[in-house]
Amino acid sequence: MKLQNQQILDVNKKILEEHNDNFEFLANKLTKNGYDVNAILSKLSEFQVAIPSWALGAGGTRFGRFGFYGEPTTLEQKIEDVGILHALTQTAGAVSLHIPWDVPQDYNAVSELASSLDIKFDAVNSNTFQDQKDAKESYKYGSLSNTSQAVREQAIQHNIDVIKIGEKLGSKALTVWLADGSSFPGQNNFQTAFQNTQDSLKTIYKDIPEDWKMLIEYKPYEPNFYSTVIQDWGASLMLANECGDKAYTLVDLGHHLPNSNIEQIVSILSLKGKLGGFHFNDSKYGDDDLTVGSIKPYALFLIFNELVYGMANNPQNPDLAWMIDASHNIKDPLEDLIQSLEAIQEAFARALLVDQAALKAAQLDNDVVKCQEILQGAYRTDVRPLIEKARLNRGGAISPIKAYRELDVRNYLIKERGRNTVATGL
Amino acid sequence: MKLQNQQILDVNKKILEEHNDNFEFLANKLTKNGYDVNAILSKLSEFQVAIPSWALGAGGTRFGRFGFYGEPTTLEQKIEDVGILHALTQTAGAVSLHIPWDVPQDYNAVSELASSLDIKFDAVNSNTFQDQKDAKESYKYGSLSNTSQAVREQAIQHNIDVIKIGEKLGSKALTVWLADGSSFPGQNNFQTAFQNTQDSLKTIYKDIPEDWKMLIEYKPYEPNFYSTVIQDWGASLMLANECGDKAYTLVDLGHHLPNSNIEQIVSILSLKGKLGGFHFNDSKYGDDDLTVGSIKPYALFLIFNELVYGMANNPQNPDLAWMIDASHNIKDPLEDLIQSLEAIQEAFARALLVDQAALKAAQLDNDVVKCQEILQGAYRTDVRPLIEKARLNRGGAISPIKAYRELDVRNYLIKERGRNTVATGL
């Protein structure tokens, strides 16, 4: 299924007038206060977030999985789903593949399909946290950190294979999320595990193409429940520094201990030129994989405030790889992703409204009250008209959720694909 | 110092036009969408939050305290400070006293002063977590839970004394926050400590006047670092049930373990008719005493959503005692409180915009996406014009912070009181 521009225009018509009123009022107010509304709109329009292939089907918990109807079963269908999201939101212009779940069979066909939908291939993701059928070695006790050289070599080769797949599709980054660790004290030697990981990553790094990045993710726990080899940004940064200039730390919102100040981590990595990418999701308790902005929208805004600051002030960093990394099983996955995309745009728009010069002045005055007024003033602004306008300017939907429902997308997908499909890798 | 109505009107003038534009636009939009704007305004106007006497001076941490100039040193000055807050915000029409820090010397004078400033006396707070000079018994090892009968009796008598002081001032509730607990395993017997506490509270309860409430606060830790006798809402509710119909649980936002779902606690207590009061503050790590809404404004909104629901649907509860309980040492305490009051009003206004009928319908449909759209639709609305209008309608300031600064209040207070004053109890 592919959404046609006209379909979206037709839906927009019904709420266009209301949108125009709201936008005009807000734009006037912002202009009066010295903001360059067009500059903001153009930043919003340019901002593109990758959709991971595994978020298009319903996820699950270890207690069970409740599927959704009409899930994509092939890589092509997954890309079509991203096409739908992008047509509606105009901010989902990339897909992030997970290997071996998404190995293309016909590279040309897949590339052309993506291109026809204005979708790029963002970072490719390797998987050494599950055993694949017919794999010679098992990752039960680790992959890149394993004490067995044979296991490490298999995991290294897998990463190199992933790079090659990515190259054929135009990806420019490899994301390594390493689940390795231990579930019981004594199970592994922390130093050996770290050294092995470092050696493995350096070997993979040799195959990173010149114009690529290697993104090293970190996570404090799960699936291992006592220790994780790359447990925090400090460990990731250490490894990135050992690998070289093309290696960076990737921050995933859900991968932190309770109460971590994530915006500070983002800021310091940005200062050091080692922030390579950011994965969005939300959570209350752990790595809960909930819709972006559904639990802690103010924290998301504070993070975006640092990202905006970093993009303006830290040219030492590469363009960031943005991706949603959330997959739950209670909502229609496409609606879930639309809500995530809107929450991201909203946080970005609010962060763009922060008066950086005034903030800096208040900070120099130690006027803590005013600092808060400035941040909250931006945050309290209802930026929905800006986001709508940014989408409209590119041919997207004023309200993507409404359009998705009015256009009855899920039912079309069910008709095309059947009801009880299951996405690969789930 | 007492702010005159005209002073506030003069400051308002400069931003009145802008306010009118914003309000008119929002009111029209809301009206078009079926909201009764006047009803919302009148709920906002009626909403009054008590200011605790100890929040008017700078607080501190165990590592030190950085004072603020011109702090109030007498009860009268504290009430004057609340008067200033109320004149500006029109939502701080009550003060909550802490005994023995605030024992009046001349009850009539104090009552008249408060009355002249439109300030009521909300719940009175006892203190058995510190030793008072010349006290016969020490609370080092507990008060109402102490194994020594003499200590328990002293603590009980203190609470009864506090009730009597409250009666003279027109208070209608006693708040008991019990710091008792232990810092080391084995230090006390959990069952004995609980039983002693129950007996002590029941004794105090006998002296609770007919038209009063006894509010039992809970807290998981601090100042005790291993166990606290009344550690959570379950323990508080048990004790309230044992005491009787006039005893209720009091929820303090900062008194929960990391990640607690506080809105659910509020909702269930409300369902059971045992929610008696609510203390506002904000925090990232523990009981951090930060400005309301400065860290997790969406959580505050979700709590208000339950409070609004409870007020509409749970007549079994009494009128709630609302109070700010936050005192840090980086901001001017009065500006800090103004920011807290605004955050509370904002959360309340947004909660009033939740379309309860639509939400219920979506819940019955298990339309999780729509449920979220409804809540976030209300939350994303910029409600500042509503709050401004509600204040204006009562003669308050459109922007209390701006007015406070333009009227140079702190400097007047310093002139009146001197620079290096220290509030009692700090």
Place this chain on the structure above:
Amino acid sequence: MKLQNQQILDVNKKILEEHNDNFEFLANKLTKNGYDVNAILSKLSEFQVAIPSWALGAGGTRFGRFGFYGEPTTLEQKIEDVGILHALTQTAGAVSLHIPWDVPQDYNAVSELASSLDIKFDAVNSNTFQDQKDAKESYKYGSLSNTSQAVREQAIQHNIDVIKIGEKLGSKALTVWLADGSSFPGQNNFQTAFQNTQDSLKTIYKDIPEDWKMLIEYKPYEPNFYSTVIQDWGASLMLANECGDKAYTLVDLGHHLPNSNIEQIVSILSLKGKLGGFHFNDSKYGDDDLTVGSIKPYALFLIFNELVYGMANNPQNPDLAWMIDASHNIKDPLEDLIQSLEAIQEAFARALLVDQAALKAAQLDNDVVKCQEILQGAYRTDVRPLIEKARLNRGGAISPIKAYRELDVRNYLIKERGRNTVATGL
């Protein structure tokens, strides 16, 4: 496979002398200090912990599952596994079934098998957190709390069916763990969900036989990630009180927010006569399902200290239902359970060494240092000889892990059952 007494005796022989030396030395020391060693041994011998049927195969995480060879595939094989555990440890004399994973086909045969291995049927567990094939209604949006009456009725009926199965096997308790809740703010109405749950439980309660208990478990999160209907002991107790005298709260070690003082919860429930059972496991981050005592053995000891106190001082409670509830995928499940059983016995033995009279006296003196000396004195004692002796006295293995390995149990099971078996329900 069934272990013969003689096999265990043969293995014991090799380390019997060493055991005797150690036991004699410890027993003398304890006797000299006033302990009744035989009384302690007999309490240890009598202590029996149920093995849940689902812990006999390897568990997994949402990221994947790594199986173990020779897992039991039928209920009979599961009971045989428990028989092996019991033969070795003499403390695993019960099995706890999970319905519908373990519905017996031939009740007599199953009963006789269990009886021949000295295994009782402990609490039966219902499952309304997963959809069963061919089920008419789905639990995707809840079971006992669902807004749909049809769903609630199906879930209620399932619980009643479970009771009936349990009755045929001689169980005396139903454990209800309710996963119901929500993953997004607004998804459900807390009050409606709680009321529905209460009504459903009361309906089930009517079918609880006179000599049975209904055990209501609580858990703060997972599989739902925003709210859980029965989120803590306070909610569970409320529901148990509404149901009646045969309803109790069940405490699972892993089901608490970070830093919860679980021993205090146990103690207060015990005081109120509402502690019905206890599930053992260990964890560092959440509900990690790790081997008992592998992460926080001192916390386990402190809990046992309260359990021992409660068993001696709170006759208002029923006999507790003890069960291990842990299933990870890195260890041989039977070895994992043996380590859990030893950790439980160790904590129990140490708790039995706490000098309660001296502790009480030190508490009355507020001698906090001495209170700690008493607890830690008991904890620091190497109680392994006591546990070994208690096992020996009943014909068990001095070292169950050593015996399991020397007798090559896993290989026998693989030979009998085949390698790549998968336990039902996993």
Place this chain on the structure above:
Amino acid sequence: MKLQNQQILDVNKKILEEHNDNFEFLANKLTKNGYDVNAILSKLSEFQVAIPSWALGAGGTRFGRFGFYGEPTTLEQKIEDVGILHALTQTAGAVSLHIPWDVPQDYNAVSELASSLDIKFDAVNSNTFQDQKDAKESYKYGSLSNTSQAVREQAIQHNIDVIKIGEKLGSKALTVWLADGSSFPGQNNFQTAFQNTQDSLKTIYKDIPEDWKMLIEYKPYEPNFYSTVIQDWGASLMLANECGDKAYTLVDLGHHLPNSNIEQIVSILSLKGKLGGFHFNDSKYGDDDLTVGSIKPYALFLIFNELVYGMANNPQNPDLAWMIDASHNIKDPLEDLIQSLEAIQEAFARALLVDQAALKAAQLDNDVVKCQEILQGAYRTDVRPLIEKARLNRGGAISPIKAYRELDVRNYLIKERGRNTVATGL
């Protein structure tokens, strides 16, 4: 007051026989199992932990402070207190001073006193988290990170002054614990604060003598409640690397987010040759300052296991600075410290019993069950006879707590110093 050797011998006599029995039994057992008991004893004897000067008086919480009688009021009295601890435990042979609370007036006298008690001067600690009377600049908004150059310079100069004081006393390290951070979002610019801190530390570093270390502590929160400049080991390590070879990270047990795997941090810092020191305490909720080993003794053992491993395998690290950093107000401070010292020795002794070769072999086999058996086998051993013997060998008390009480030390101190003394800095 100074304890005489003979006093301790006299107290020891009464329990010497019992000790000898226990030691002999354990030593035989260990020897039989291949341990070199004398080597273990000599490691235990050599192990010395510094006592911080501020732990000798009762600490407090922000809710109040309950003093203890006979607290030391002068630096000399503090050193005498350490002398008492060292005489009894023979493991407290150093004191760590806090400037400006402990500036000596007569360096020679202080040095001689310490020397006569066999006490060395360990790391000196600077204080820029409180304002000193008559200080020109205030640290209210930070010290080394402050946006004001004048404030930074004052804080830098203070650290340099502290080094000079330390040099006169024979200290060989400066510990910098930086409380700087912010309590509200927006209050400071993370990047500016980090850069200023880095520059300030590099300036101080220039004055670090050749044979000294600079130890950089980290802490996630408190006294700042939104962000801390040096919030975790990653930030500390970054700064240490920028400063140079003599700069190291210092780990304080209480300065971590909930559930942090501290042993892994210790291990990786050790691997990288950047672990400079370790501060002991214990806690359940935050930085609770409780007696070492009173809450999580197994975690302490796991940390010691890494420290022992590091000392044996990572020669790239300096000798570690060990210090207790805990001060609560419920126990006699000296008894509290004795319990801490015993817990440290116990954890160290148990870690020395870990069979590193067997552990390595089990790790290579991925025999997770055996890895756990090895660690827990060491941990379950009752090592008290070893610690007693190590103390005895140096003339210390078999049971320091018993000796302290029998010798009635506190009452002697009260007689000497008076009852209601207050230690400087409290």
